[in-house]
Amino acid sequence: MTQISLAKCKVDQLVKLCEEFGNQEGELINVLHKAQELVGYLPREVQEVIARQLNIPVSKVYGVVTFYSFFTMTPKGEHPISVCMGTACYVRGAEKVLDEFKRVLKINVGETTPDGKFSLTSLRCVGACGLAPVVLIGEKVYGRVTPGEVEKILKEFN
Amino acid sequence: MENNITLKIDNREISVPKGTTILEAARELGIDIPTLCYMNLKDLCIKNAPASCRICVVEVEGRKNLAPSCATRCENNMVVRTNTMRVLNARRVVLELMLSDHPSDCLVCAKSGNCELQDTAIKLGIREIPFAGEKSEFKVDLSPSIRRDASKCIYCRRCEMMCNDVQTVGALGAVNRGFSSVVMPAFDEALIDSECTFCGQCVAVCPVGALTELSHTNRLINDLANPSKTVIVQTAPAVRAALGEEFGLPAGTSVTGKMVAALRQLGFAKVFDTDFAADLTIMEEGTELLGRLNAFLNGDKEVKLPIITSCCPGWVNFFEKQFPDLLDRPSSARSPQQMFGAIAKTYWAEKMGIKREDLIVVSVMPCLAKKFESERDEFKTNGDPDVNYSISTRELAALIKETNINFMQLPDEDFDAPLGESTGAAVIFGASGGVMEAALRTAYEIQTGKTLENVDFEGVRGIENLKEATIDVDGFELKVAVAHSLGTARKLMNELRAGTCKYHAIEVMACPGGCIGGGGQPFHHGDSARIKARAKALYTEDAEKSFRKSHENPYIVSLYEEFLGKPMSERAHHLLHTCYFNRGKEIIEQ
Structure with a gap:
């Protein structure tokens, strides 16, 4: 017997959530959206509960989770970093800034540092093109970021 | 069917029923459009046409893009070209990528x-x-x-x-x-x-x-070359109906005699037959069926019906993982492969004076789940498995080729006694419905004390996913069902869970068509007619046998007399029965 364990309150919430969607297989994406809102990410245990409730193989759930970049199986860091890769930021060197974050933190996009402090994502346009390239850390906005400033910015959170 | 769509493919006109794809129409004309993802097992109603590989693209006049022929339906007056430069280039680039x-x-x-x-x-x-x-x-x-x-x-x-x-x-x-x-x-x-x-x-x-x-082929070659080991083999019923395909024989050619000769040439000390153990399975499972049935007829409310066959290790894995709440329904009888191993390493080894550790039992199976089954702890004595390992029909064919045995020139030889003797009832185990039919032949005679004149239960034969039959057993209407493919089995199990199951006995085989369509058989490459033909070979062999009821197998009779006592005896329980485990997933709430 394979045992999957998850906190009872979380299981109850997920069960309720699936019920709200009538435990319908066709509602899988909606259920996953809500579940990610609830838990912050979609770890294996959450996917197993959803599979059981919707009566579908967990491989199907996992297939959908890995297909859409919106869904993540990695918990977000304490300070989530988003680097804008929209056109304006991109042409002003956002890729180099992103690469510097990857180098310093030793993680890739979509990953979280082992100490859980930082996670790294890229997004498309935050509507502050005048400040390009833009980086968001938590709620804080950094404008006209250069690769040379990355280490200094990160130190603010130590 | 009405032919109501007319189109041209490579300048040749064809009329096809509505709904036909370009690929199917082209194949009807003998135009062999290459495919990769496409597969159509027509007789089994299994089709894969996701149009994902794009190898089968063709040019359709008036259409901008090339069309995947496997997923594009024919339309009236369509003009299709399957071999223009554009098509050939596209196919090449797709394949090169x-x-x-x-x-x-x-x-x-x-x-x-x-x-x-x-x-x-x-x-x-x-x-x-x-x-x-x-x-x-x-x-x-x-x-x-x-x-x-x-x-x-x-x-x-x-x-x-x-x-x-x-x-x-x-x-x-x-x-x-x-x-x-x-x-x-x-x-x-x-x-x-x-x-x-x-x-x-x-x-x-x-x-x-x-x-x-x-693959266990190399392990087998090493064991056969080891003079301190006695290596014996058992072959499942479905192997003989398909092995010939690997040597260019048409599907459905039974090669029992040549297969036995080849195994002997390979150096097996004895060439035995899983069919012997299939007869033994019927003795045990049939007795268990009658036991539960008679308890039911005597008003026992607790009796677990329907009884479900347990010969198929893929099916056993399925219900252990997906229906752990119903573990008391399947028969406790081990599969023929495991019954054979248990008898070979006790009764036969003792008779021959061979020590258990010096005896290696190999099985040739149409099945891949048998490899897993032989490794299960329940089927080991002090760590030594009853069946050391199992090779597939394909592995046997490859080994015959590797060892320069000219299969086609081999004479027909007979299995060795005593574990090589079997009845027609055992032979048909390889096709969906065969186990049920074999069980009915024996159970009927034991229950009624009458001779069964017509042993052919046509109602449980055939390629349909689900077959049902009602058999009159001295006034009692015995309702049986036969399912192949696990999807069909799931439907029956869901009925059972819901309390709406109306059968007394169910046969389940995991593979489409039964063992003849097993995962270890020669590749069908999408041709389901091959699977159908294999079934025919088994039913023909059954009809030609002198004994066609398991309980008439003289060696089975003497096995009980000399060693086991009677079916479901304590020794039979110990050697021929098993128990099942809950291997389902459980979500623990902390």
């Missing part, structure tokens, strides 16, 4: 010579791969039955269709997107930790070497 992300270890690949990607590269005359780029790399996953190498996956999704739509197992699924797409178990788990039942149907349909069997 596929090959650019495929390992080039064809010389040592288990699928070499049987690979549809290789065949297509030959057909399209590919001489170089102009695209150099990133390659998908995955670790190889070895399970007791299946070797999974996702690096070779071409994303045809046939295995996914078999695993999900036909078998409803759901072990394999499409993961990720774009270049990193691959078919694998959830969370990149090993098959052994997934829902996999080892039915092997993914292996049976994989066009490339991504899914193959775990």
